[in-house]
Amino acid sequence: MDLKTLTFLVVGATFALYIFIAIRSRAKTTSEFYVAGKGVHPILNGMATGADWMSAASFISMAGLIAFKGYDASVYLMGWTGGYVLLAMLLAPYLRKYGKFTVPEFIGDRFYSNGARVMAVICLITASITYVIGQMKGIGVAFSRFLEVDFSVGLVAGMVIVFIYAVLGGMKGVTNTQIAQYCVLIFAYTVPAIFISLQLTGSFLPQVGLGSMMADGSGVYLLDKLDKSLVDLGFAAYTTQKGSTLDIFLLTMSLMIGTAGLPHVIMRFFTVPKVKDARFSAGWALVFIAILYTTAPAVGAMARLNLMNTIQIGEVGSPEGNLKYDDRPQWFKNWEKTGLLHYEDKNNDGRIQYYGGAPDFAATAAAAGWAGNEMVKVDRDIMVLANPEIAKLPNWTIALVAAGGIAAALSTAAGLLLAISSAISHDLCKSIWFKDMDDKAELLASRIAMAGAICVAGYLGLNPPGFAAQVVALAFGLAASSLFPVIMLGIFDKRCNRAGAIFGMMTGLGTTLVYIFWFKGWFFVKSTAMAADTADQWLFGISPGSFGAVGALLNFAVAIAVSRMTTPPPEHIQHLVEDIRVPMGAGGANMDH
Amino acid sequence: MSNAQLYWQANLRLVIGCLIVWFVVSFGFGIFLVDQLNAYSLGGYKLGFWFAQQGSIYTFVFLIFFYAIRMNVLDRKFGVHED
Known part of the structure; x- marks a missing residue:
């Protein structure tokens, strides 16, 4: 069988599986649509979170980034995993105890302000839309490269699949398909990695192989050999640092805080039955993510070595x-x-x-x-894409990589779309515009919002705005500088009030946006940039993508200071904070609020 | 102090302890001290490089489970666990 037919078969089979799951998990209530009825097992939720989190970028681009940046790419490895520690200890259990449906809902209730809620909705939608454009592109690219169909055909096929399971099943359908997608993507990622590690070092585990000697009997460690091959040819050594330490530090911090503040990740922890499940589930999520994230450095280094050896014989x-x-x-x-x-x-x-x-x-x-x-x-x-071919692996592993890349893009897109649609139907329609909507009408509204979000995302994927590639920094910057600090203060600082939260969010968001626009151009119109986007122009050498951590710090400082200067929050809010701090009394699987 | 306040303080102590480890392993070993640690090696890995690309991630996983287990104990000790 030729590769193309095989790839069609494998990708087709995974699609059939997703649709089968979708039909079996239709949502009947808003609770099922928004939080899967709060009945997801913590390990399964961890798996779904892994798929939700690991995007086309994690699957396709990250190992390549590591291959060409070496040590400096550690910022992504640490930044995109360390956020889960913050999430597990500072946000997830308390938000689960609060027991509502969306992130803006918590912010609006805790700071007794519809203004704060609307601001959170705006941050959420901006961060999620910028992120989803990349996923839509990823689906189109995977299709066009492996199946040799047109980019737009691939993108529309992906949209239709997401449409079926996300509109029908909401969070319930998305969770179940994400679990399946995790299995597909992790299998597709690790199988070629294991083969390549065996070929180069004789070690079955890529994580061990990366630290082992070459299997050619030369007695040289793989990383030393890679360093030498690179330096011999005038490249920088793989394992040494190239960027500035301050910028590496701030970028890692921004990615960590941003990860913990991204609403599509946070909302996954609303779906587990108990507070203690939310804590463990964050751990499981990181286990499933770590399987890919500790394999990626091996894939990157080994692919780079293979590439060098292929050319410099x-x-x-x-x-x-x-x-x-x-x-x-x-x-x-x-x-x-x-x-x-x-x-x-x-x-x-x-x-x-x-x-x-x-x-x-x-x-x-x-x-x-x-x-x-x-x-x-x-x-x-x-x-990543050519890895199986470079290592001369059989055709089915190549087909698998195609299916894995598509699974990674689909699962992240669905999670983001769900965050967007529930913010629209729950935070705007139900809570601000049409307060007397009943559950059935809200369920319909959420389905319509989901369908609309998919169409917008598809349109933007087909006609990406010129700045699409640059806005990933924006998504993390926004989440880090606006959402994370106010949610955390809402839990840990009882004295934090409405004025503090609103001014804090405006400061964090404002400074981060201005800093990014200053170097990238206002609203990413390049000609309007106020200074060249180079290290000597940056404030203290901080790149625009690393500024989120500074924005977060300013947000914290302003929110705390303004809260202290204005009246304390009303008594019932202080009781609410006391209540979310203890697990006792959290609603179980069948409780509807 | 009330039971809830004592529980919260114990929780904060645990969180701060875990976050110190979180910071030291990733930012400390993986970024600020990477050159010093690279003088040592772990198999074929330079130690600082290993912390940055492998060790910190393993530590993160360990920390979350450690926290979750310790919190279960605290929940019971202060009688605030879910039934």
Whole structure:
């Protein structure tokens, strides 16, 4: 069977599975639609959270990012996992105890203010929409690359699938499909990694393989060999730091706080039966996420080493040391066709020279008659997508990677769409616009909101605004600087009041937005940028993507100070805070509030 | 102090303890002290690099379960557990 047919079969089978689950898990009440009836087992919720969290970017791009950035990519590994510690200890159990449906609902109730609630809705929708555009693109890309169908056809196919299970089943349908999608994506990610680790180091676990000696009997550790191959060719060493320490610190912190403040992640913890389940479920979520996140560094390093060894087959500087272009392997040809890999024979010797720009290497390169790096484009996404081919794995593993990438994108898109639609139907329609809506009408409203959100997301995926690639920083910046601090203060600072929360959110949000727009252009219109987006222009060398942590700090400071200067919150709010701090009396699986 | 206040203080102590470990392992070992720790190695890993790309994540998982288990004990000790 050829690869294309096989890929269609595998992807088709996973789609059939998702639809089958959707039909079996239709939501009948708003409680089922918003929080799956609060009856999800903590381990299963952990799995669903893992799929919810790990996006097309985690699945496809992260290992590539690590492969080309080495140590500096640790910010993503620590940043996107460390947030779960904050979530488990500072937010999840208390929000579960509060027992309502959405994040803005908690903020609105705790700060007795519809204004605060609407502001939270705006932050939530902005962060989630920017995030969902990337997922929609991921679905289209996975389809067009593996199934050779048009980008838009793939995107529409993905939209239809999400439509079926999210509109029918709400949180209940999304949870059940996410559990299945987690299994698909983690299998697809780890199988090629295990094979490659076995080939290179003889070690079954990629996490161990990365720290092992090469299996070729040379007695050299894999990471040392990678460092040496890179440095020999004028690249920076893999395991050493390149960026500034302050910026690495702040970016890691922003990603951690942002992770804990992203509403589509927080709301998953509303679905478990008890407060203690929320704590454990965060741990399980991180276990399932860690399986991928500790494998990714091995995938990145091993793919980079394979890439280097494929091209630099012998001694650096000798003519025979470089691969002849005509001898390039099949996967090289396949990915050249997609434009993700591009070679230019700058010195017309018919061989491939792939090297870095270290100043002390320039002389060596010139002496060997090299006229510049000839691998003019090596897209980092290739590192995962082409991994099975580079390692000469059987076709079914390639088909599996396609299905896994699509599963990762679909599951995250569905979670984000659910956060958006429940904010619209529950926080705006039910609570502000049409207060006398009954449960049935609200359920209908939530389905309509979901359908609308899918259409908007699909449209934006097809016609991505020019700034789409830059706005991921915005999603994390917004979540870190606006939502996380006020939720945390709402639980931990009884004295924090309405004025404090509103001013705090405005400060965090305002400074972060202005800082990002200052360097990226107002509303991402490039020509309106106030300063060049380079390290010497940044305030204290802080990049716009790292500013979320500073915004969060300002939010905390302003909220605490303003609260102290104004009247304390009313007594019933203080009682509410006391109540959410103790687990006793949390509503069980069948309680409708 | 009331029972609820004592429970809350015990919880805060536990959270602060866990967050100190969280900070030291990731920001401390993985970022600020990475060069110093890289002088040591763990198998083929330089130690600082291992903390940044592997060790911190394992520690995060451990911390959450440790917290969840300790909180179960505290919930019972102060009689605020769910039935």
